[in-house]
Every structure is written in structure tokens, then in C-alpha cells.
Amino acid sequence: MKISGWGRYPVLEVQTHKPRDMDAVRDCVLSQPTLIARGNGRAYGDSAINPSATLDMRRLNRMLAFDPQNGQLVAEAGVLLGDIISAFLSRGWFLWVTPGTKFVTLGGAIAADVHGKNHHKDGSFRSSVDWIDLMGPDGVVRRCSRHSDPSLFDHTLGGMGLTGIILRAAIQLRPVESGWIRQTTIPTPNLKATIAAFETARDASYSVAWIDCLASGDKIGRSILKLGEHATRRALPAAQALSPFSIPRKRRLSVPVDLPGLTLNAYTLRAFNALYYKTGTRTSGEHLVDWDSYFYPLDAIHGWNRIYGRNGLAQFQCVLPLARSEAGLGALLSEIAKVGSGSFLAVLKRFGQQQSAFSFPMEGYTLALDFPVNPKTLALLERLDKIVLDHEGRFYLAKDSRMSAATLHASDPRVAAFMAHRNRHGLAQRFLSAQSERLSL
Amino acid sequence: MTKPAVLILGARSDIARAVAHKFAALGHPLQLAARNVDRLKADKTDIELRYDVPVTLHACDALAIKTHADFVATLPELPQIAICAIGLMGRQSDHEHDIVAATRIMRSNYEGPASLLSHLANQFEKRGNGTLVGISSVAGERGRASNYIYGSAKAGFTAFLSGLRNRLARRGVHVVTVLPGFVATQMTDGLDLPARLTAQPNEVADAILRAVKRKQDVIYVRRVWRLIMGLIRLIPERMFKGMKI
Numbered sequence: 001m002k003i004s005g006w007g008r009y010p011v012l013e014v015q016t017h018k019p020r021d022m023d024a025v026r027d028c029v030l031s032q033p034t035l036i037a038r039g040n041g042r043a044y045g046d047s048a049i050n051p052s053a054t055l056d057m058r059r060l061n062r063m064l065a066f067d068p069q070n071g072q073l074v075a076e077a078g079v080l081l082g083d084i085i086s087a088f089l090s091r092g093w094f095l096w097v098t099p100g101t102k103f104v105t106l107g108g109a110i111a112a113d114v115h116g117k118n119h120h121k122d123g124s125f126r127s128s129v130d131w132i133d134l135m136g137p138d139g140v141v142r143r144c145s146r147h148s149d150p151s152l153f154d155h156t157l158g159g160m161g162l163t164g165i166i167l168r169a170a171i172q173l174r175p176v177e178s179g180w181i182r183q184t185t186i187p188t189p190n191l192k193a194t195i196a197a198f199e200t201a202r203d204a205s206y207s208v209a210w211i212d213c214l215a216s217g218d219k220i221g222r223s224i225l226k227l228g229e230h231a232t233r234r235a236l237p238a239a240q241a242l243s244p245f246s247i248p249r250k251r252r253l254s255v256p257v258d259l260p261g262l263t264l265n266a267y268t269l270r271a272f273n274a275l276y277y278k279t280g281t282r283t284s285g286e287h288l289v290d291w292d293s294y295f296y297p298l299d300a301i302h303g304w305n306r307i308y309g310r311n312g313l314a315q316f317q318c319v320l321p322l323a324r325s326e327a328g329l330g331a332l333l334s335e336i337a338k339v340g341s342g343s344f345l346a347v348l349k350r351f352g353q354q355q356s357a358f359s360f361p362m363e364g365y366t367l368a369l370d371f372p373v374n375p376k377t378l379a380l381l382e383r384l385d386k387i388v389l390d391h392e393g394r395f396y397l398a399k400d401s402r403m404s405a406a407t408l409h410a411s412d413p414r415v416a417a418f419m420a421h422r423n424r425h426g427l428a429q430r431f432l433s434a435q436s437e438r439l440s441l
Numbered sequence: 442m443t444k445p446a447v448l449i450l451g452a453r454s455d456i457a458r459a460v461a462h463k464f465a466a467l468g469h470p471l472q473l474a475a476r477n478v479d480r481l482k483a484d485k486t487d488i489e490l491r492y493d494v495p496v497t498l499h500a501c502d503a504l505a506i507k508t509h510a511d512f513v514a515t516l517p518e519l520p521q522i523a524i525c526a527i528g529l530m531g532r533q534s535d536h537e538h539d540i541v542a543a544t545r546i547m548r549s550n551y552e553g554p555a556s557l558l559s560h561l562a563n564q565f566e567k568r569g570n571g572t573l574v575g576i577s578s579v580a581g582e583r584g585r586a587s588n589y590i591y592g593s594a595k596a597g598f599t600a601f602l603s604g605l606r607n608r609l610a611r612r613g614v615h616v617v618t619v620l621p622g623f624v625a626t627q628m629t630d631g632l633d634l635p636a637r638l639t640a641q642p643n644e645v646a647d648a649i650l651r652a653v654k655r656k657q658d659v660i661y662v663r664r665v666w667r668l669i670m671g672l673i674r675l676i677p678e679r680m681f682k683g684m685k686i
Contacts, residue, residue: 018627018630020627021480059455062483062484062486062487063486063487063490063491064483064486064487064490065486065490066490076483083491086491087490087491087492
């Protein structure tokens with residue numbers, strides 16, 4: 001069958017397997033010359049695609065144990081983060097780290113070592129992981145953690161599934177008093193102000209900025225910075241305090257068909273971004289927002305990836321080291337504004353320190369953009385790659401679908417050590433994805 | 442208020458799992474039955490963790506007809522709703538000349554399920570209420586060369602459910618016949634099914650919950666199947682026998 005990542009580019013003809021228990025996973029591992037595990041297909045590009053054997057892990061989606069004393073959940077890799085929230089939020093538990101969609105699996109979150117709006121305080125998904133059970137090329141299951149087999153643990157977090165099949169994991173949940181977030185909105189007129197606002201807000205639990213990537217001149221980098229704190233029960237109005245974990249039912253929108261490529265053109269994008277900024281300035285101040293709208297605004301629009309038309313979309317996410325962030329972001333935004341084929345919504349986020357062997361984050365600023373796939377934007381992305389390299393930044397593999405191996409190897413000195421780990425443990429010949437082949441990992 | 446218990450027969454199937462999650466989410470205690478109970482242990486923990494409802498496991502072999510009365514008698518409580526998701530398809534070509542294997546398909550899809558539901562029906566009738574759900578198949582609507590062994594058993598099961606419904610209609614017991622059409626499950630893994638005609642297990646589960654609630658009699662999960670099967674039944678036999686469908 002033909003599958004793709006969430007960006008719907010590239011689309012590849014693939015042999016899929018849908019194991020329903022450990023024995024079936026082992027059969028695949030032992031019988032397939034090469035393979036890769038796949039979760040809910042939310043990586044944008046070709047990370048979770050191996051044309052000769054792709055293991056759809058979504059049937060292995062059982063929660064196995066929960067300890068209400070310390071908040072540790074043990075679950076199979078195919079469990080969705082949204083399922084964890086459904087099961088545990090009403091009992092006062094939330095995820096420590098969540099990406100911008102709840103439709104990712106636990107295994108996928110580990111493989112991409114995803115991050116959220118609290119990276120500057122709590123780090124990446126890794127921070128919440130106690131241990132991982134992984135099946136190696138020999139079909140043997142190994143449990144790794146910070147203490148036992150730490151090298152496997154380190155390389156698996158952010159290792160894009162290239163260190164084995166993630167079967168189960170134990171993660172910590174965080175206690176919360178309600179399902180509501182106190183959100184503070186701060187409009188900032190340009191890049192300098194945006195960065196200053198992030199630095200001032202280092203103590204906020206959550207912070208993220210929607211950046212107007214089509215603004216030009218002295219408006220470059222103007223943003224709507226949104227800070228958030230979990231609302232305590234006491235902070236809720238009487239109506240919500242009665243049942244602090246229930247939130248209003250939402251109307252779900254969906255994009256049932258591919259919109260024509262023209263829908264997103266320079267004019268509509270400019271208008272949308274300007275409108276978004278205006279709305280942000282008008283609604284500045286503090287508001288109470290439910291967890292679903294706060295963390296997962298795009299999940300409310302089913303199939304939002306279709307607004308980019310049938311050719312699909314290419315995501316671009318890089319991180320720049322702190323010292324080079326302002327200059328690098330300025331250069332990236334000017335380049336994008338110049339072409340005018342900007343991104344629907346661009347996201348800027350301050351990262352804190354990161355511990356890991358191959359995870360994406362590093363201390364500095366990360367910028368995420370999406371573009372409709374066409375020759376013009378693909379050429380733009382090549383130029384953006386170059387700017388990132390010039391500023392010693394690196395790239396998020398969960399978003400990548402088109403980068404060259406040379407770019408990756410030039411951007412990240414850790415690649416050699418990651419490849420050495422793969423070779424040493426016989427992983428390099430077995431666990432392959434279209435992405436790992438493209439990037440020579 | 443505690444909700445009434447739901448019994449699911451053939452609980453390892455994908456449709457059964459989806460149905461179990463939906464009823465548990467509504468707060469119903471579950472009784473899960475399958476031949477190999479050990480393989481349901483992870484599901485029991487999973488459902489109890491997610492929905493905070495009690496789940497009990499019960500060994501039940503659809504082909505061991507003599508054990509069925511005991512099976513029903515030893516359930517911790519007589520359920521209010523019983524759903525039979527027992528089924529076995531296999532590959533028709535394997536069964537055309539292996540007649541013993543073919544009878545196993547027939548018994549697994551008709552004799553076993555009908556026997557279990559008969560025991561439950563009698564208890565429900567005695568009590569004066571309850572809902573029985575049988576998952577049959579559109580394959581039972583007309584025998585086709587590619588799938589008539591499975592189809593004939595499902596035809597028997599569909600007729601059985603229809604008769605049972607008729608018998609119990611004035612006794613307070615409701616019977617639902619589910620004809621799902623193609624469903625993306627392990628039974629159909631590897632088959633090249635047209636996406637528009639293929640339901641996800643979750644859709645089937647939603648349709649079953651709706652049917653139980655609204656006391657529907659016969660449901661097709663995707664409505665297009667009612668039309669397709671209506672047309673297939675209309676084809677004159679003289680033409681049908683020469684067709685490849």
C-alpha cells in the first residue's frame with residue numbers, strides 16, 4: 001500500500017505488517033532483512049517508512065500498569081498520548097512533556113524525543129521516561145534506562161527508531177489540579193522584543209510564540225508570545241472548580257478534501273498572519289484556556305494537512321544555539337519574507353539545556369515552519385538549510401522529508417557517534433527507514 | 442449507580458476489543474470470554490486502568506458445545522448485554538478440498554455462536570430482559586465462489602439471529618444482527634480492500650452501541666453495504682453463477 005508521513009510527501013509504496021503481540025513483532029524482526037517501526041504516522045516526512053517492511057505498532061496499545069503513588073505509567077508503544085490524557089487527566093495526572101498533537105504514539109514520542117512548550121524548564125520527552133523495552137535485531141528484548149544500558153537508552157531517545165523496535169516504556173506523569181491553563185498573551189513588535197520577552201519569561205511553565213513570518217522591514221520577527229501555567233483548583237471560577245477536569249465539548253472541524261494549491265498564496269498568507277497578529281494584540285492579557293485548545297489547537301481541525309493541497313507540505317524545524325539565535329533567526333526570517341511564500345503558522349520557542357546522544361533540542365531558539373511542496377519552496381528550504389549551517393544550528397528529523405545527507409552530517413557532529421553505535425550493535429543493516437537511507441545514517 | 446455488565450464472546454478480535462473499550466468508557470463492567478484467557482490478561486489490565494471498571498476473564502471454547510451451559514451458569518452475574526464476536530474465516534482455497542477444515546469454519550461461525558447465544562437467550566428470557574448482539578456478515582447474504590464456506594455459516598447465523606429475535610420480541614429480549622461489510626482487522630490483513638467500503642473496528646463498535654441503545658434489529662455498518670447487498674441479491678441465479686465477484 002502507499003503511505004506517507006503527516007506532510008503527505010513523499011508517498012511511497014510500502015509493505016506493512018500489523019503485529020498484535022510480541023511474538024508477531026519478533027517474527028517480523030527475525031524474518032525481514034530490513035524494517036522500521038511506525039506509530040500513528042505523525043512524523044512529517046519519511047522517518048517511519050521502510051518500503052520493504054514497515055511495522056504498524058498501533059495494535060500494541062495497552063496500558064500495563066499505573067502507580068498512583070509516584071505517577072509512573074507503563075504502557076505499550078502504540079498507546080496514543082491522547083489516550084493517556086483521556087485515562088488519567090480526570091484522576092489528576094497529565095503528561096510531563098507533550099508535542100503539539102496528542103495523536104502521536106508513546107513509541108513515536110520516544111523515537112523522536114519530542115519536546116513541548118515547557119522545554120526550557122522540563123527538557124524533552126526523555127525527562128519523563130524511566131525505562132524503555134526495545135527489541136534488537138536478534139529478537140531479544142532489552143530494558144534500558146539511565147542506569148542500565150544507558151548507551152542504548154541515550155541513543156534510542158531521538159534515535160528515530162533506528163536502534164530497535166520500541167515495545168514498551170515506563171513514563172512519569174505530572175500531577176495537576178485541573179484541566180485548565182492560565183494563558184498570558186504578549187504581543188511583541190519585532191524579533192529583538194520577542195527574544196527579550198522569552199528571556200524575561202524564563203520562569204513561565206510554558207512558553208511559545210506564533211511568529212508572523214511574512215512581516216518585513218522593522219517588523220521582522222513580530223510575534224504573539226503565549227505563556228501558560230497549570231491552573232490550580234483555587235484559581236478557577238466557581239463553574240469550573242466544581243469539575244476541574246472537564247472541559248467544554250468542541251465542534252470538530254475537518255478538511256475533507258485537498259484544497260487547491262492556490263488557496264495558500266502570498267496574499268492569503270499575508271492576510272492570515274496579519275490578522276493573527278492583530279487578534280493577538282487585541283486579546284493580550286490573561287485568559288483561562290482548556291488543555292485541549294492550549295496544547296493541541298490543530299488537533300481540532302481533522303486533516304489540517306490537506307490545506308496544503310495534494311502535493312503535500314514540507315515542514316522545516318531547526319534550532320540555533322543561544323549565542324547565534326538572534327542573528328540566525330533574522331537571516332532566516334528575511335529570506336522567507338523575501339520569497340513571500342511563507343508558512344501558514346510559524347512557531348518560535350526557547351529551548352533549555354538538553355541531555356542526550358542524538359535528540360534534536362539544544363539550548364537556544366527553535367523555529368518551525370511549514371510550506372506547500374513545490375519547486376520554489378524546495379529551493380527556499382535549501383537556502384534556509386545553509387543559513388542554519390552558517391549559524392551552527394541543527395535540524396529536527398521528525399519534521400524532515402527532503403534534507404540532504406551532506407547537510408545533516410555538516411550540521412551535527414554527533415552523527416558519527418550515532419552511526420558507530422548502530423554499527424557496533426548490528427543495527428545499521430536491520431533498522432532502516434527511507435529517511436535514514438536518504439540521510440546516510 | 443453501577444451499570445449492568447456486558448459479556449463479550451470472542452474478545453480477542455479487533456471488533457470485540459473496540460466494543461469492549463466503548464462499553465467500558467461508559468462505565469459498564471465487562472466479562473471477556475475467549476478460548477485462550479491468558480492472552481486477554483493485558484487487555485483486562487488495560488481496560489481497568491483506562492476506565493476504572495471491573496473486568497473478568499472467562500475461558501470459552503466455541504466448539505466445545507457441551508461446556509456452554511456451564512460457561513453461562515458460572516458467569517459472576519448474568520450480563521445485561523451479550524455480544525458475540527466469534528468468527529473464523531481462513532482462506533477459502535485451503536478449505537475447498539480439506540473438508541474437515543471447512544466444517545471447522547462452519548462450526549466456528551454458526552454452531553458455536555448459535556449454541557452460546559441459545560443458552561444466554563434462555564436465561565435472558567427467564568429474566569425478562571437483555572440484549573443479544575450477533576456479529577454476522579454480508580458474506581451470508583449470498584453464497585459466492587470465493588467465500589461460500591464462511592458465507593454459508595454466516596447465512597445460518599443470520600437466520601438464527603432473525604428467528605431468535607422473532608421468538609424473544611415479546612419477551613423483553615432484544616436481538617441485534619450486525620452485518621459489518623469489510624472491516625480493517627487481522628481477519629482481513631493482507632487483503633486488498635477498497636477504502637470506501639472498509640470500516641474501522643471503532644466504527645463497527647460505535648454502530649453496535651447505537652444499535653443496542655436504539656434497539657435496532659439489523660445493521661450494516663457502512664450504509665453503502667445495504668445497497669450493495671440489495672443489488673447482489675437481485676441478480677438472477679442464471680447470471681450470478683457465471684460471475685466472478
